[in-house]
Amino acid sequence: MIIALVFIHVVCVFANNQDSRLDKLEKLLKQQMFKLTEQELRIGNLEVINNAQKSEIELLKHRDYNQTKEITFLKQRMIYCLRDEDSLSGDNLENGEHSIKENAIEKNILPRAFGQVVAFYAYMSKPQGNPGARHTLAFDVLRTNIYSGYNGATGIFTVPTSGVYIFTFTVRVICNSHFSFEIVQNGIVQGAVVVDTISQDAVCSSAHSTGTIVTPTLRGDTVLVRTHSTNQPFGGIQSNDQGRSSFAGWLIG
Template sequence: MLSFLMVKEQLRSKMVFLLLLYMTWITSVESNQKNRHFGDIGRVPADNEPIIRELIKRVEVLEARDVTHTQVLEELEKKHRKEIDELKLELANQKHEITILRKKSAGRSRLIAILMRRTKPCVESCVTGSEETGSDIQNLSDESKVNRIRRSMNEAKIAFTAGLTHTFSHAGAHQNIVFDHVETNTGNGYNPHNGVFTAPVSGLYLFYTSVLADNNREVWCQVVVNGKNKGSAYARGTDGRHDQGSQAIIVQLQQGDDVAVQNVAADDAIYGSDGIYSTFSGFLLQQDYSQNIVG
């Protein structure tokens, strides 16, 4: 805004300078006319008329610019005045909000002081009680350690692996595959006569099966828990070759739940031999201690 005011002052200075120049010229002309004859008075020399017209033209241009700049300055002044008024209003609102926040802060400080005075006796009485509480926590911690030791001593060890030593050339639909060769059966959960594992305890178990399809045949098996499919394995032998399929699952079992590997489609062929190419394995990952152990 200051720059526009400076421009306006410069324009006015130029106008004043031109007017003074014009008046000086007029005075000079009048003084020269005094020495002329009576008939020459009032006549301006012809060679001075272009100068007069040029001066008048410049004065008019300067006046037009002055009007234009005056309008621009007035518009800017209105705009800036509006912005200043808005800033003043915003500043007043912020001062009001700061005053309210200060009052709230003072009130909260007084409330904290009151609460501190009221809770001081309770803190003193709680110091004594905390010693008793710490003793109780220590007792609970010791009891927890004892329970963990008891669990580790009583935790069941369950694991098995069984293999197939003969080929099922024409397995029936939903027929249990009986893995007859028992390699490991810790906990005696697996039955090699019917191919079923029965959970001795509740807990989290992992089971894995791998089946080999006979040459130019296919096999589609499922790992079932209580007769429900939990995972499938598929293999198809082509060009006179065998093919291997496998599956692993982790399931939560309750004591007494049974797990088996079943053939799905009729007339599948599962290869078995002394090389133990088809297997069924499982073991307990974590025993469920929802019932307290007595020890």
């Protein structure tokens, strides 16, 4: 009987100890759950803040893009204003000197850090008679030369930024002429046009022909327009205020 009572007492003490341990574990579990809930709330708040910051970054990118476009427009307007000022000041510069001056203006106003806008447009200042075959055409009057890739003296455009470009040229020839023109990239002909004004009639006039290519390029590539490499031309190239022979190109992506 005594042994049974002792056994019951021991069992009760053990049970009480287990209950106490379970209570402690339950309290500890509740504390951990509370901390976990706090962490989840903090994570939720951080996600909200992160999403708000992402939205703000996208907004700033959009504003920066618009500001870049506006700066581009203003710089272009500045160039045109400076050109107009030159023309109104009575400076009688030769075409070559005028081209060099315009090029220098654009270099100062549009440095290389300006961005990914690359474009040029130039035309011939005067006619060229009997240029011969495989002759590179020099469009010596530069109206636009962002990134200074085009050389009006040599007639060669050197790619300053890799990408896909559009190049287009228009050549006007005089009466009784026959020409074929090529647009050449790194020595490889990418396109060609022909223009013929030879006529048996009493009335003979000038005519023009236009060629356009879209081509991928790498920095340092060269692009030029020349008379055909094997087809011997006859006659002369015309360029005046009645109709310009011109060359242009721009980066599209």
